[in-house]
Amino acid sequence: MIKKSxxxxxxxxxxxxxxxxxxxxxxxxxxxxxxxxxxxxxxFPPKIFPTVWKWxxxxxxxxxxxxxxxxxxxxxxxxxxxxxxxxxxxSTMAAYSxxxxxxxxxxxxxxxxxxxxxxxxAVTMIPTFMVFSKVGLYxxxxxxxxxxxxxxxxSIFLLRQFFMTVPSDLEEAAVIDGCGRLRIWATIFVPxxxxxxxxxxxxTFQRAYNDFMNPIIYLNSSDKFTxxxxxxxxxxxxxxxxxxxxxxxxxALIPVVIIYLLCQKYIVKGIVMTGIKG
Numbered sequence: 001m002i003k004k005s006x007x008x009x010x011x012x013x014x015x016x017x018x019x020x021x022x023x024x025x026x027x028x029x030x031x032x033x034x035x036x037x038x039x040x041x042x043x044f045p046p047k048i049f050p051t052v053w054k055w056x057x058x059x060x061x062x063x064x065x066x067x068x069x070x071x072x073x074x075x076x077x078x079x080x081x082x083x084x085x086x087x088x089x090x091s092t093m094a095a096y097s098x099x100x101x102x103x104x105x106x107x108x109x110x111x112x113x114x115x116x117x118x119x120x121x122a123v124t125m126i127p128t129f130m131v132f133s134k135v136g137l138y139x140x141x142x143x144x145x146x147x148x149x150x151x152x153x154x155s156i157f158l159l160r161q162f163f164m165t166v167p168s169d170l171e172e173a174a175v176i177d178g179c180g181r182l183r184i185w186a187t188i189f190v191p192x193x194x195x196x197x198x199x200x201x202x203x204t205f206q207r208a209y210n211d212f213m214n215p216i217i218y219l220n221s222s223d224k225f226t227x228x229x230x231x232x233x234x235x236x237x238x239x240x241x242x243x244x245x246x247x248x249x250x251x252a253l254i255p256v257v258i259i260y261l262l263c264q265k266y267i268v269k270g271i272v273m274t275g276i277k278g
Contacts, residue, residue: 034058034247041242054243061247069230069251076226077255079144079215080208086148087155087204088197094151095159096185100171110160117153121213129217143218144211148204155200162196163189202263206256227252 029048033041034057036050062069097103098110132143166189174184190197212228219225225233231248234241 030246031250033243034250036243036246038241038243041246057243057247058251061244061251069227069248071223072225072227072230073251075224076209076228079141079211079226080205082141082145083148083208084201084204086145087152088201090149091151091155091200092159092190092193092197093185095156095163096181096189098156099160099163100166100189101181114153114157125217132218138218139220139224140218141224144208144214152204155204158200159193159196162193166192198263202259205259209256 032049035053035055036057037052037054040047040050040052098106128143128147132138137143137146170188171184174188179187210228211226212232215226215229216232219229227248231245231252234245234248
């Protein structure tokens with residue numbers, strides 16, 4: 001029995017190590033390729049580590065094009081941070097309303113709102129573009145930010161599931177003390193849902209930071225380009241600078257990796273705390 005248990009542990013760890021290698025090897029290859037020359041990238045047989053480490057790739061990537069990577073990084077952070085703040089604030093408000101405030105048609109409206117998650121983005125892409133163009137918001141950050149003010153179906157659903165598990169005694173005590181709905185939301189529900197909020201903040205930031213489709217649709221001025229559009233600038237009709245693309249990808253990945261390493265404990269904790277109630 002003990003031998004069988006040890007054998008199962010060895011098999012389990014072997015499978016986990018195999019999957020870890022499948023995930024980590026492309027990442028290692030990308031980092032090492034960022035220090036290679038264009039010619040060495042296509043050398044055969046391929047080498048994991050470069051013969052000559054070209055640190056100049058990073059300076060070239062940061063200054064290539066009419067707008068440097070630094071400016072594009074700031075543009076991306078402006079969009080990503082604003083989206084994250086708006087999503088958290090308005091999603092927690094909507095989730096609190098659906099979870100704790102009784103009003104006619106609440107369940108129907110919630111199901112209707114959740115069903116919007118099943119609509120493909122491609123279906124609403126053209127109508128949304130026409131609306132923002134007609135009101136003069138083309139080539140601005142507004143089309144990338146304003147939709148977040150109405151919340152997201154996934155974030156509202158996740159927060160609502162947690163809010164429904166909060167004991168009603170806390171809310172009743174706050175009402176007796178004279179607290180209104182807004183104060184109850186701000187002083188009770190938001191502090192209690194910090195792990196879930198942190199999880200949603202990570203997901204929202206990552207989605208906005210890595211977004212390529214919306215910026216390429218709505219942004220036309222090069223000084224407003226995001227870092228994902230900057231990576232696409234390394235491709236043109238004649239040649240593709242794969243060495244600079246790898247370098248730019250490493251630079252673009254750094255903020256996401258740092259945020260994930262700092263907040264990874266909240267991801268599992270936040271999802272586990274939501275429950276399946278309701």
